[in-house]
Structure formats: C-alpha cells, structure tokens
Amino acid sequence: MLSFSLKNNFMQQKMMRKVIYSLIPIILASIYFFGWRSLLLMTWITIWGCATEYIFEKKYGKGKVSEAVIVTSILFTLTLPPSTPYWVGTLGIIFGVIFGKAVFGGFGKNVFNPALVARAFVYVSFPQPLTIDWSNVSNSFLGGFTRYMTSSVDAIATATPMLNFRETGELSNYIDLFLGNVSGSLGETSALLIILAGIYLIYTKTASWQTMTAVISGFVGLSLILRLIGFxxxxNPLFGVMSGGLLFGAVFMATDPISSAKTKEGKWIYGILIGAITVIIRGYALFAGGIMFAILIGNTFAPIIDEGVKYYKKSKKAKRKKVTA
Structure with a gap:
C-alpha cells in the first residue's frame, strides 16, 4: 500500500517554483481568453503527471516526486488547444513523464523536454483535437471568467494566425498578437505576457538569456534571408516571432536546464539551430508551428554541441600551452 505525504514524497525545487510564478499571469490569461476549462484541464493533467512520477519513483525506489513534474504538466497543458479532451491530455502527460523522463532515470537525466515529448505524442496520435478543434477568444469585459469554455471556431483555415497565413497569406493584427486576442493554444497567444515572463526568468537567473536570444536570432536571421530571396x-520575422508558439518555446521549452545545451557557446549554437529549424519546418513542412519539433531536434544535438565546445576549448588551450612552452 502506497502512502503519500508532501513532506516525505515531494522534492522541493526553488528554481521550478520561480517558473511556476512566471506562468501565473499566462494561466490567468488562458482563463480570460478561453474560459475556466483551461484551469480544470491543467489541474487534471497535473494530478496525472504527479501520480505517474510518484508511482514510478516509488516502484523503483529512486527518490521523491519533483516539483519539475508540475512545471512539465503546466507547460504541456498550455501548449494544448482549449477544447482538448481530458483523456487526450491524460494520455499525453503519462506518455511524456514515462518516455520523456522516467525511462532515462528520472529527474535530471532526461535527454528530451518531457512536456514536448507529451505534446509531440498527442499531436501525431490525435490530430483532430490538436490541429482542427480550436476555440474563439472571449471579447467580453470579464472574458472567460464567466463561462466554462468559449465557442468553437467555424473556419479551420482561420483558426490560428499561422493557419490563416498558410491558407490565405494574410497576417493577423499585430496588436492582437501582442496582447493575445487570437485563437490558439492556451498559453501561446499573448506575446506580452510571455515576454514579461521571460524577463522575470532572466532577472531571477532561472533561465538562460543566451538560449532565448539565440532561438529568436536564428529564427529572425533565416526568415530574413529566405524572405529576401523571395520565398x-x-x-516576415515579426509576425513569425509573435505567432505559432515561438516565444513560448524560446522562453519556457528551449531553456529547460536538463535537456538544453549547458556551455555558454553551446547555448548560442543550440538556440540558433532551433530557430533556424523552426523556419524550415514552418515554411516547407506540413506543420504550421514547428517550434515543438525544432526543440526536440535541438535536444538531440545539445550533448554533442556541448562536447564539441569543450573539445574545441581543450584543443585551443593545449595549442596555446604548446606555443608558450
């Protein structure tokens, strides 16, 4: 019989708590834009995420449940459309915690970002609720605080800014993109709130500013080149940065301290790689967003990038010693 208590079974992590603090305005905004269902879905997914890690940790006797799993659950939920079925969210977080984290040995040993592993799994397994069923944004004074969920979008082609651009070539209003008054995933619509969260994480030294800047630089740089060539x-880069979850991915996903590059130079290479791959996926693949798969690809190369940087530094240092000897 498994017994549970917060003190004996929960690993307190101040860094993870700061991430949660930075997400509070975004969570409130998701309720305002789409209704209370967003919070209920998040709570439900978080319960299953914690339960999954708890069972795994207890079975293999590897320690306590980490606060990181709460962050994983929240981030995963915020990448989902408002109407995502509860059972899809449940399967997603269970898959993400097990195959994105537990199989690698638990906290601190995962190669990939668990929240993105969960998102990728439900994205390819359940395409309709993840790519077709979108919800309108509430425009009333109290917004979604007065309802369970907003109404469904009628025209799929114009459901999100990126889908609208792909189908019609039209760009959404920049003010709406900045404030979040557009349809999309729960936490990815408001550029303003994500930027403020990023500033807080940088100020509190919780997330790497190099990685954030590198992702955006890589994206803007390649976007400009391709636009100038005529693709x-x-x-345009400004629209691309403010839509499709790029900012959310750059601030919260790419900066995961476990699955991202850790050397100073490696963070720049890793981030630029993610930004560039996002442009390629958005422009030439079937996926409208791209940042999710780009970060997972970046996770794959992060250890190699760090080893390459260390080897280069070691070789350079050895040559310098040889010259001065």
Whole structure:
C-alpha cells in the first residue's frame, strides 16, 4: 500500500517554483481568453503527471516526486488547444513523464523536454483535437471568467494566425498578437505576457538569456534571408516571432536546464539551430508551428554541441600551452 505525504514524497525545487510564478499571469490569461476549462484541464493533467512520477519513483525506489513534474504538466497543458479532451491530455502527460523522463532515470537525466515529448505524442496520435478543434477568444469585459469554455471556431483555415497565413497569406493584427486576442493554444497567444515572463526568468537567473536570444536570432536571421530571396511561404520575422508558439518555446521549452545545451557557446549554437529549424519546418513542412519539433531536434544535438565546445576549448588551450612552452 502506497502512502503519500508532501513532506516525505515531494522534492522541493526553488528554481521550478520561480517558473511556476512566471506562468501565473499566462494561466490567468488562458482563463480570460478561453474560459475556466483551461484551469480544470491543467489541474487534471497535473494530478496525472504527479501520480505517474510518484508511482514510478516509488516502484523503483529512486527518490521523491519533483516539483519539475508540475512545471512539465503546466507547460504541456498550455501548449494544448482549449477544447482538448481530458483523456487526450491524460494520455499525453503519462506518455511524456514515462518516455520523456522516467525511462532515462528520472529527474535530471532526461535527454528530451518531457512536456514536448507529451505534446509531440498527442499531436501525431490525435490530430483532430490538436490541429482542427480550436476555440474563439472571449471579447467580453470579464472574458472567460464567466463561462466554462468559449465557442468553437467555424473556419479551420482561420483558426490560428499561422493557419490563416498558410491558407490565405494574410497576417493577423499585430496588436492582437501582442496582447493575445487570437485563437490558439492556451498559453501561446499573448506575446506580452510571455515576454514579461521571460524577463522575470532572466532577472531571477532561472533561465538562460543566451538560449532565448539565440532561438529568436536564428529564427529572425533565416526568415530574413529566405524572405529576401523571395520565398513567400515564410512570413516576415515579426509576425513569425509573435505567432505559432515561438516565444513560448524560446522562453519556457528551449531553456529547460536538463535537456538544453549547458556551455555558454553551446547555448548560442543550440538556440540558433532551433530557430533556424523552426523556419524550415514552418515554411516547407506540413506543420504550421514547428517550434515543438525544432526543440526536440535541438535536444538531440545539445550533448554533442556541448562536447564539441569543450573539445574545441581543450584543443585551443593545449595549442596555446604548446606555443608558450
């Protein structure tokens, strides 16, 4: 019989708590834009995420449940459309915690970002609720605070800014993109709140500013090059940065301290790689967003990038000693 208590079974992590603090305005905004269902879905997914890690940790006797799993559950939920079925969210977080974290040995040993592993799994397994069923944004004074969930979007082509651009070539209003008054995933619509969260994480030294800057630089740089060459399938950089979850991915996902590059130079290479791959996926693949798969690809190369940087530094240092000897 498994017994549970917060003191004996929960690993307190101040860094993870700061991430949660930075997410509070975004969580409140998700309720305002889409209704209380967003919070209920998040609570439900978090319960299953904690339960999954708890069972695994207890079975293999590897320690306590980490606060990181709460962050994973919240981030995963915020990447989902408002109407995502509860059972899809449940399967997603269970898969993400087990195959994105537990199989590698638990906290601190995962190669991939568990929240993105969960998102990728439900994205390819349940395409309709993840790519077709979107919800309108509430425009009333109290917004979604007065309802369970907002109404469904009628025209799929114009459901999100990126889908609208792909189908019609039209760009959404920049003010709406900045404030979050657009349809999309629960936590990815408001550029303003994500930027403020990023500033807080940088100020509290919780997340790497190098990685954030590198992702955006890589994205803007390649977008400009392709636009100048004449590739119309790639939107202008400003629109691209403010839509499709790029900012959310750059601030919260790419900066995961476990699955991202850890050397100073490696963070720049890793981030630029993610930004560039996002442009390629958005412009030429079937996926409208791209940042999710780009970060997972970046996770794959992060250890190699760090080893390459260390080897280069070691070789350079050895040559310098040889010259001065």
């Amino acid at each position: 119309t399938s790639v939107p």
